[in-house]
Amino acid sequence: xxxxxxxxxxxxxxxxxxxxxxxxxxxxxxxxxxxxxxxxxxxxxxxxxxxxxxxxxxxxxxxxxxxxxxxxxxxxxxxxxxxxxxxxxxxxxxxxxxxxxxxxxxxxxxxxxxxxxxxxxxxxxxxxxxxxxxxxxxxxxxxxxxxxxxxxxxxxxxxxxxxxxxxxxxxxxxxxxxxxxxxxxxxxxxxxxxxxxxxxxxxxxxxxxxxxxxxxxxxxxxxxxxxxxxxxxxxxxxxxxxxxxxxxxxxxxxxxxxxxxxxxxxxxxxxxxxxxxxxxxxxxxxxxxxxxxxxxxxxxxxxxxxxxxxxxxxxxxxxxxxxxxxxxxxxxxxxxxxxxxxxxxxxxxxxxxxxxxxxxxxxxxxxxxxxxxxxxxxxxxxxxxxxxxxxxxxxxxxxxxxxxxxxxxxxxxxxxxxxxxxxxxxxxxxxxxxxxxxxxxxxxxxxxxxxxxxxxxxxxxxxxxxxxxxxxxxxxxx
Amino acid sequence: xxxxxxxxxxxxxxxxxxxxxxxxxxxxxxxxxxxxxxxxxxxxxxxxxxxxxxxxxxxxxxxxxxxxxxxxxxxxxxxxxxxxxxxxxxxxxxxxxxxxxxxxxxxxxxxxxxxxxxxxxxxxxxxxxxxxxxxxxxxxxxxxxxxxxxxxxxxxxxxxxxxxxxxxxxxxxxxxxxxxxxxxxxxxxxxxxxxxxxxxxxxxxxxxxxxxxxxxxxxxxxxxxxxxxxxxxxxxxxxxxxxxxxxxxxxxxxxxxxxxxxxxxxxxxxxxxxxxxxxxxxxxxxxxxxxxxxxxxxxxxxxxxxxxxxxxxxxxxxxxxxxxxxxxxxxxxxxxxxxxxxxxxxxxxxxxxxxxxxxxxxxxxxxxxxxxxxxxxxxxxxxxxxxxxxxxxxxxxxxxxxxxxxxxxxxxxxxxxxxxxxxxxxxxxxxxxxxxxxxxxxxxxxxxxxxxxxxxxxxxxxxxxxxxxxxxxxxxxx
Numbered sequence: 001x002x003x004x005x006x007x008x009x010x011x012x013x014x015x016x017x018x019x020x021x022x023x024x025x026x027x028x029x030x031x032x033x034x035x036x037x038x039x040x041x042x043x044x045x046x047x048x049x050x051x052x053x054x055x056x057x058x059x060x061x062x063x064x065x066x067x068x069x070x071x072x073x074x075x076x077x078x079x080x081x082x083x084x085x086x087x088x089x090x091x092x093x094x095x096x097x098x099x100x101x102x103x104x105x106x107x108x109x110x111x112x113x114x115x116x117x118x119x120x121x122x123x124x125x126x127x128x129x130x131x132x133x134x135x136x137x138x139x140x141x142x143x144x145x146x147x148x149x150x151x152x153x154x155x156x157x158x159x160x161x162x163x164x165x166x167x168x169x170x171x172x173x174x175x176x177x178x179x180x181x182x183x184x185x186x187x188x189x190x191x192x193x194x195x196x197x198x199x200x201x202x203x204x205x206x207x208x209x210x211x212x213x214x215x216x217x218x219x220x221x222x223x224x225x226x227x228x229x230x231x232x233x234x235x236x237x238x239x240x241x242x243x244x245x246x247x248x249x250x251x252x253x254x255x256x257x258x259x260x261x262x263x264x265x266x267x268x269x270x271x272x273x274x275x276x277x278x279x280x281x282x283x284x285x286x287x288x289x290x291x292x293x294x295x296x297x298x299x300x301x302x303x304x305x306x307x308x309x310x311x312x313x314x315x316x317x318x319x320x321x322x323x324x325x326x327x328x329x330x331x332x333x334x335x336x337x338x339x340x341x342x343x344x345x346x347x348x349x350x351x352x353x354x355x356x357x358x359x360x361x362x363x364x365x366x367x368x369x370x371x372x373x374x375x376x377x378x379x380x381x382x383x384x385x386x387x388x389x390x391x392x393x394x395x396x397x398x399x400x401x402x403x404x405x406x407x408x409x410x411x412x413x414x415x416x417x418x419x420x421x422x423x424x425x426x427x428x429x430x431x432x433x434x435x436x437x438x439x440x441x442x443x444x445x446x447x448x449x450x451x452x453x454x455x456x457x458x459x460x461x462x463x464x465x466x467x468x469x470x471x472x473x474x475x476x477x478x
Numbered sequence: 479x480x481x482x483x484x485x486x487x488x489x490x491x492x493x494x495x496x497x498x499x500x501x502x503x504x505x506x507x508x509x510x511x512x513x514x515x516x517x518x519x520x521x522x523x524x525x526x527x528x529x530x531x532x533x534x535x536x537x538x539x540x541x542x543x544x545x546x547x548x549x550x551x552x553x554x555x556x557x558x559x560x561x562x563x564x565x566x567x568x569x570x571x572x573x574x575x576x577x578x579x580x581x582x583x584x585x586x587x588x589x590x591x592x593x594x595x596x597x598x599x600x601x602x603x604x605x606x607x608x609x610x611x612x613x614x615x616x617x618x619x620x621x622x623x624x625x626x627x628x629x630x631x632x633x634x635x636x637x638x639x640x641x642x643x644x645x646x647x648x649x650x651x652x653x654x655x656x657x658x659x660x661x662x663x664x665x666x667x668x669x670x671x672x673x674x675x676x677x678x679x680x681x682x683x684x685x686x687x688x689x690x691x692x693x694x695x696x697x698x699x700x701x702x703x704x705x706x707x708x709x710x711x712x713x714x715x716x717x718x719x720x721x722x723x724x725x726x727x728x729x730x731x732x733x734x735x736x737x738x739x740x741x742x743x744x745x746x747x748x749x750x751x752x753x754x755x756x757x758x759x760x761x762x763x764x765x766x767x768x769x770x771x772x773x774x775x776x777x778x779x780x781x782x783x784x785x786x787x788x789x790x791x792x793x794x795x796x797x798x799x800x801x802x803x804x805x806x807x808x809x810x811x812x813x814x815x816x817x818x819x820x821x822x823x824x825x826x827x828x829x830x831x832x833x834x835x836x837x838x839x840x841x842x843x844x845x846x847x848x849x850x851x852x853x854x855x856x857x858x859x860x861x862x863x864x865x866x867x868x869x870x871x872x873x874x875x876x877x878x879x880x881x882x883x884x885x886x887x888x889x890x891x892x893x894x895x896x897x898x899x900x901x902x903x904x905x906x907x908x909x910x911x912x913x914x915x916x917x918x919x920x921x922x923x924x925x926x927x928x929x930x931x932x933x934x935x936x937x938x939x940x941x942x943x944x945x946x947x948x949x950x951x952x953x954x955x956x
Contacts, residue, residue, distance in 0.1 A: 063733070063734065065733040065734065069733075069852070069853075072853055073848075073851070073852060073854075073855075073858075075858065075861060186699060189699045190699075190700050190702065195696040195700060197735055198735060199696050200678055200695075200696075200737065217695040217696060218673040218677050218678075218695060220699060221664060221667045221668075221673070221695055221699065222667050222668050222670060222671055222672060223668070224668065250758075253758065254758050254759060254762055255544070255547075256541065256543065257675055257676060257755040259676065259678065259737055259754065276737065276758070277732075277735040280728075280731060280732050280754070280757070281732060283758065283761050283762060283765075284728075284732055284761060287765035287768075288847065290765075290769075291768075291843060291847070292847075294843075295839050295842075295843035296836065296839075296840055297843060297844070300847075301844055303853055303854070303862065304861070304865070307865060307869050308872075310865070310869045311869055311873060311876075314840050314873070315873075315876075317836065317840070318833060318836060318837060318873065318877060319877075321832065321833055321836045322829075322833060322877060322880070325829040325832045325833060326829065326884070328828055328829075328832075329825045329826060329829050330825075332824060332825040333825045333888075336821045336822070336825060339817070339821050340821045343814045343817050343818045344814070345824075346810060346814070346823075346824035346827075347808075347810040347814060348807060349824075350803065350806055350807065350810070350828060350831070350940070350944075351800075351803040351804065351807050353828070354803045354940070355796060355799055355800060355803060358774065358795065358796060358799045359792075359796060361773050361774075362773050362774060362775055362792050362795070364773075365769060365770060365772075365775060366779055366781060369766065369778075370551075370781045373547070373550065373551070374551060375547075375550055375551035375781055376551075376781065377551075380551075380553065383553060383782070384781065387782070387785060387788070390785040391785050391788045391789055391792070394785060394786075394789050395789060395793075395796060398789075399796060399797075399800060402800070403800070406804070410811075462828070462832070466828075
């Protein structure tokens with residue numbers, strides 16, 4: 001048994017050693033990049049036997065998830081060298097564990113035979129996870145090789161949108177009937193010899209496979225074998241439909257401390273199960289994806305992807321940003337006459353815009369969180385707006401006052417101080433109002449408020465801040 | 479059994495109904511706010527019997543986590559009315575489920591007797607979660623009321639820092655010896671009658687309570703009762719130490735699909751267990767906290783907290799923002815002479831700064847993610863910098879080119895166009911360099927790169943962008 005810390009350290013050491021080993025082969029990369037020789041062949045020729053053996057020894061016995069981690073942290077050429085060495089009986093599992101972008105680089109390195117062999121090691125739900133990255137012909141061949149039940153399952157798994165329960169569920173259900181004794185259940189289980197991973201309960205169904213209840217293993221082991229299933233099963237359990245959103249399902253798992261839960265169709269017929277493994281993966285990935293989209297990255301990016309790919313992944317956000325910046329620029333353009341007369345305005349205006357943007361983002365973060373938890377509704381929105389306006393007014397007086405004094409001292413013009421304070425108060429009020437309204441409107445329009453809000457708020461408080469400050473200055477100073 | 483969708487809907491309806499019911503009592507709030515009469519008494523007098531009964535009926539039978547949700551989505555006065563109605567045999571569980579800030583408002587509404595009664599319903603690890611919010615005297619009384627073992631556990635749970643395994647673990651472990659048969663294990667379990675929540679395995683220990691292995695329930699049910707524990711237990715399992723970081727533990731749970739895992743001291747003596755419930759709670763809370771701190775909120779804020787409290791929660795970030803904005807403002811101040819001569823510079827400069835900031839944040843998001851996954855190390859940082867500089871150069875030529883043409887057309891000055899393009903390229907290169915360096919330096923200094931990076935990047939690209947653009951303009955145009 002290994003302590004988690006020791007495990008981490010040994011993993012770190014392995015990566016370090018792999019890096020060192022591969023460092024010696026820098027010449028390989030150079031050659032690979034320059035020549036048009038098939039990569040694998042070349043690498044096999046150049047990586048000498050001794051190092052290969054050391055590498056193999058390091059990688060042997062590692063959990064597929066750990067190997068996936070190592071592959072993700074290596075630049076593409078070194079990644080393929082290692083991938084070539086580990087491609088064995090569990091390459092299917094590794095393909096499931098790596099991120100989408102890294103999987104594509106690995107699959108590109110495999111031929112049809114290897115891909116089919118890898119796919120054969122996987123369950124239907126795992127196949128569904130990697131299917132979209134497989135070449136068309138391999139996928140077709142794979143579908144043809146499956147039996148009717150598994151082909152139907154795979155096709156239905158592929159038909160559910162990514163963020164639904166249907167896309168996360170698996171088919172590892174063990175069903176029993178309600179009118180048998182625990183003794184019968186136990187002897188049935190013993191015949192199975194091994195239960196699917198994360199099995200914490202059995203599903204009790206009737207003749208038509210409709211769900212009647214669940215029987216946790218921990219109930220089986222504390223009751224007498226004589227007892228009937230129907231007397232100890234729990235019929236008060238949360239059911240999911242494959243169309244339920246994965247986000248809401250993950251909330252339910254958190255709330256009710258679930259390990260597995262039945263997934264049923266409209267007639268309560270059992271079609272699969274949702275397990276906490278899949279939910280944990282989803283929660284982690286979802287949090288990551290949100291961070292990526294908040295920064296305007298279209299999708300998770302391979303750290304070592306090519307420059308062109310990266311530019312493609314990031315351009316949309318920068319383009320939107322360009323448009324909002326141009327609008328703000330034109331707002332300033334209106335007041336060029338005023339700036340020419342009082343050039344201090346140019347130095348002061350970004351402060352008003354910047355602090356407004358930050359304050360607005362604070363409000364939006366609160367509201368987006370409240371929306372996600374169902375705490376914000378149209379019945380309490382008025383109250384929230386009042387509160388945020390109150391906070392903005394206080395902050396405006398406080399920070400606007402500080403900045404007013406600063407502007408007065410720096411430029412020896414009391415009116416410039418007044419303008420600064422006034423503009424700060426007004427822009428913070430605007431940012432509070434927008435900070436509440438924008439996520440609500442995005443939600444109303446059916447969009448994810450976590451993603452678009454930030455850029456919209458900043459656009460409003462930039463253009464708004466410039467307009468308020470320069471407009472006020474034009475009125476008061478000129 | 480209830481479908482997850484139905485459950486959600488019925489919860490939404492209940493909140494709606496509660497809101498409507500409480501709406502009728504608006505007069506109560508008014509009175510409560512204006513008078514100094516003890517709140518509870520007043521509310522009890524004014525809320526009429528009929529509505530109280532409807533409310534009670536609505537709340538009866540709800541899961542504590544659902545009641546916690548309802549309480550969080552109500553403004554403070556209405557929250558306390560509902561809290562008064564549900565305070566019953568499971569108020570302890572509700573206190574554990576609500577967020578820290580909301581818990582404080584609830585505890586402030588309870589007297590010592592009520593608090594002690596609530597605390598008595600809780601396990602030691604749950605007590606540890608709410609202990610920091612309890613008044614000093616109640617906590618002391620509570621400690622005195624516990625037996626030696628539980629007092630020691632509570633004190634040790636309180637001694638672990640928030641984001642460690644020690645703070646998340648519980649003591650619901652069932653231990654067995656290795657040399658007994660599964661039959662003996664089963665008859666022991668039957669005597670217990672009920673197993674702790676999330677129990678998926680038993681812990682096998684020796685005479686000194688040192689861990690030898692684990693025995694999953696799903697292994698018990700598929701094996702013959704005659705088999706000895708030592709023949710079927712798994713001795714290859716991940717162990718945690720109470721000092722391990724919760725973040726790393728959650729990675730291990732995700733990676734190895736764990737449901738529960740043993741927590742041991744330095745001598746491998748079993749002291750508790752970590753369960754996936756606690757891990758899921760941690761992951762969700764951690765993701766939320768990161769979002770809050772990225773927006774500069776000191777802690778999770780009660781949506782309905784007072785304006786003063788909110789200002790206190792948000793001021794530090796705005797103050798830092800003020801300082802960086804003032805620095806940027808002084809950078810512009812240096813070039814006031816240039817702006818006076820070419821006022822177009824004032825309108826164009828925020829574009830350079832803004833796009834630089836966004837691009838830098840994209841880079842940082844990638845690097846922070848890579849750091850968290852252990853994919854970024856000092857051995858590959860050079861490669862990452864080259865890649866990001868390449869992306870920046872391409873983006874600079876692309877967007878800088880567009881902006882150069884825009885500036886040329888708008889102001890009919892080809893040199894202004896050159897300056898715009900040049901400044902964009904240089905500021906994007908700066909943002910790429912800083913985007914890689916800042917999170918690495920913060921990590922090196924032992925700080926969380928996810929939190930501080932964004933404000934530092936923006937500060938650099940603002941001041942840097944103004945300096946580069948105005949400096950270049952001064953050189954080229956004047």
